[in-house]
Amino acid sequence: MNLSIKNRIAFISTLSVAVLSLLVFIAIYQSLKILSYSEIDEKLEFEATKHYNELLFEKDTVYFAYPEELLEREHLEIEVYPIYIELVNTEGKLLVKSDNLKSESIVNQTFKDPEKIFNTSASDKPLRQIQVELIKNDKDYGQLAIAVSIEDTQAVLQNLKQNLIAIYPILLLITFFGSRFISKITIRPLTKVADTVGIISAKNLNLRVKEIKGNDELSVLSRSINKFLDRIHESIEKEKQFTSNASHQLRTPLTAIKGNLEVLIRKKRTPEEYEETIEESIERIDRMNVALDNLLILARFDEDAKHLNKEEFDLIDLINFKIKLYKISIKEKKLKVRVNNQLKSLVIESNLHFFKIILDNLVSNAVKYSLPNQIISIDVFEKNTEILLSISNTGGDLKEEELHSIFEVFYRSKNTTEKGHGIGLALASKAAKLMGYSITVAVDQQTTFTLHIPKQQ
Template sequence: MYLEKIFNLISRISIRLRLSLIFLLIFGTTMIAFNMYMFQAMIDTLQQDFDDALFNYCVDVSEGIEIGVKGDLNFPPLQLDQGKILPFPLGTALIQVRHSSGAVLARIGNFGEFNPPYKKDFERIWAGEEATYRTMEHIHNIPSAEADSYRLISFPVDNASKPQILLQIAVPMTLLETQISQRLTMLQVGIPLVLLIATFGGLFLSARALNPVNRMINIAKNIKASELSQRVPVPNANDEIRKLSLTLNEMLDRIQQAFQSQERFVADASHQLLTPLTIMRGELELLQKSEDKNTDQFIKSALQEVDSLSKIVQEMLLLARVDAGIGALNLQELAFDEVIFEALSRCEKLAKSKDIKLKFDIVNETNDDRKFVRGDNDLLINLCVNKIENAIKYSPNNEVVSLILMWRKESTYFIVEDNGPGIPADQLPFIFERFSRGSTMENRVKGFGLGLAIAQKIAVLHSAKLKVQNKEPRGARFSFEIKNI
């Protein structure tokens, strides 16, 4: 629950601050871990140097100790090289010689009640260690202790295989404590300071990195419907910002094309709807002025225009459904030959009116049974009807329109060929646009220029292909390809 609240809180802050926090988290964690490792390594090094100096001092002291025949000890004045610099004051060193029985044989310095341990030290030396070290912390029973901790070394004095006499020297760790404290203070001050600098640096760098995004945001805010030709700037660097700007520009291209298409659609639809309405208005005005009571001809003409308006509205509604996208489809498994048979039954009346014969052939290029496709039954029937009616309309009377259904391994093809005048070469690229009609046939063939645009949209929604080309010596050839399931 707490993690969810944290994630919700993080999701509400700006991406700039998020980037800075992530940078600070990664950099800070890495830097703190590295400094802790280096600090521990530095302590180990200083400790080793301190122990090495203490060991050398212990060796010098042990060389001055003489053991008599009766086991008595003699401590001559200690002589050290003048060039030696030790990390502890010699005057405060506590020195004693101890027997394995626990008896203290000799002492130098004010031990007070301080009694250094020795038993485990004997055991470790007997096990083969050259010397043993201990850190005695919080020394309260040493009179006038100069440090919070002392370093104790135990070193064998006799050369027996199992030494019985130890030289123990305890020295204050004042210098080592000071060095560690200074370095710790540097880390305590330096790490927050570096993290603070890194925070401002991260904010600055993230702001610089997001400047192109902010420019794109400001430009995108100022793009209006009347200024869709504007584009966001594309940076030179080949990074994600460049990909984002290119994607936005591609989206703006599509939006501009959609707006232009809708504007053309509204203009063309207004023109197409206005024409029959103007005709109906003129005829009704003539009827109103006419003294002839025979109104059958006027009514028939008005009904024809109403039919035209109904046809336009139906096609526009169908186009709106197609424009709604794949979510408006009722996809199901279909046998495409049944779709064509249904389309033929709807086109039969139009073909008879022009004495045109519809020739339908099925070609199976595989050894399998008929193929099935997945699609919207009503839309695919509309597509087939549109292609067949288009071929009938543009074919002369008493001609033949060829329909071919071809089953291949991966796709089903539906081909419609007519023997009409064909499509002018300069109009082929625009044949599937809304309200696009060949100018040479506009007065001879009734239509509104929406059928092929609808058919092309239906093909795109079914991930299919609808193509057109002229065939020799005359006529047009439409082919529809859809994937089998």
Template structure:
């Protein structure tokens, strides 16, 4: 069932319930009014006939004749008059006697002065009547044919109007729900046209403040993020292809040249060494890409546990120096540490070691003295790690781009690399809810500051 149908049905049901309650109240009010009015009419008819009998001294036969003549055309009121001893003084039609009064009825009227009740569909009223100091019981009864007919007509009219109203309301609900949801249909049709090849398409912004305008705006914001993500993915794939193609092309060329003719052992060793170097570059690139993918995982899928940052730094230094024995790395504690928690945080030890190793390796390989100094500063809530070198530095224009994947600045001719290290480091730091900043002077050196919250 579509939203349009649901809205139409809900609107119809609610309106039908309101109409039904209103119709029931109207019918009940009409029913009560008919009953009250007819009881009052019976009372007046009874008093009138009692006055004719006692005051006007109209004889019984005349009154009975009038009753019988009227009864042939209308539902005439049947009146009976009793004294307080249950002696019948007058009756319109004793042969018919629809009410069939009992002494109990008469006693109840004497006690209450007036009683009203139904006998089948006939309404009956009994009242106390006084004449010349004597008390009499007047019983009046009749069937309200005209009143019941009016009620029946009212009921039929209400039913017809109710059914017609429901049909009309449902049709109106369908029309207005279609009108209200037409922007949603436009949005759906527009979204269906958006694919990976045309992510530049956007929904029309109605500039309104309703929910549909907010929905369109949210869709457009999502499309902006998707477009940026797809563009970044394309650029990422393009950069990977370039980084893979260069060493692979070099390896293929070296191997092809070595197979063209006989070579000396020294030449073969040179080819093997060059090929090995290129293979190592590919291995480092593959490792970096794998680490980059790990750092891009959802944080909920990464294992975090209590980790001492100084121990991770020592492991990272050992890893870098094992691969590059000429690198010098000093670790300095700037202030006293009172307990282990000030040096600990919830983190992933492997990813943190990758990040620190990247910063150490960059500091060493871009410095003539191949040295990196790491200072540890403990604050009440945070721990700050400073990676400082005295290398060639980074120009101010390139500092904003150094964390972009595969970006390599003007210093790329100074040493080999693939442009993944710093972007990977930034991802890892942000994954641990930390911050990383950089300051640099050309010819003076570079300083990276990494800040985490400790336990």
């Protein structure tokens, strides 16, 4: 059954009201019926007790001590609340009967219970009757039947039943259309959300659904959809950024390689010229591979940060290990690396993978941009609530006005002649932020990069 949300809500509401109101109507009818009959039964029991006490029991018969009682108006007329009385012996022979019964008989000859109240009829009129078996000194004298009319009671009950039956479908119709109208108003914000989501595409990902105030399900849904759109927008922007970055890094070397190869095939060259061009192309391809690896690391940072595991390691040992990796470059430029630390070892708890990225880029930059025969200083010390790791080198010609841009992707100083891609410091900066660290840079006679590590880390 393919129903809209409005009709489904209306249908479920109507079904619930149908069951509930049916139970309520039955309860009302039965309660009134029981109450009405209980009042009649009390009157019958009173009359039965009163008339039983007026009976005189003799050897083989029983009769009323005051027979004129039967001449009272309530026994003679068939009016409101008339009382019908009939007395028979054990053989079923009539002994006494009120005149309002006329030719009718109300005694049930098959009656066996000592006392029972039940419904019967006389002259096509409904009666409520009590029948008492007359036993005195263990001797059975016959039966006494007393009845009252319940015509008015049954008329009231019948009228109530008809009214409830008539009201029932009207109530269900009102419930259905009322629920449908209310549900339409209730889901109107949801319809607006759906309309907004329907027009969002890659061209207008900045659109957001109007958040619904409050803490109900619709407000939670609107906020969740906006957060979902934020994540999609962020992912697409990262994809665009990665594509742009990759294009930027690949286009120049590919153009250069293509140009070299085109020049190479225009005429025959010497083996040395072929070898020189091929080596230059291989070098450019290697640089492209390094650039792509760094771009992939940069693109995966946010996803890797969701699983940021920490472990303990010795910071001094890690620094010494990184220095050994650049031993060849250090010897070629005749550099000296001086590590100044307050302690021989310093154990910290951090993410080793991200920390290696930071340290590798800072050390490699210091070695790459240092002037020959200079000193690279690496200082590790504690200050207030931080552990500071500073790496200083002479060279690089970095200007004060460039400091706010050096952590941007692909930024390259205009004064440098060193080869690079402008990705390393961006990687180090992002890795530091993901771990709650920060990197500062100062330029004086030396260029100093300082990694700030909170002690609680």
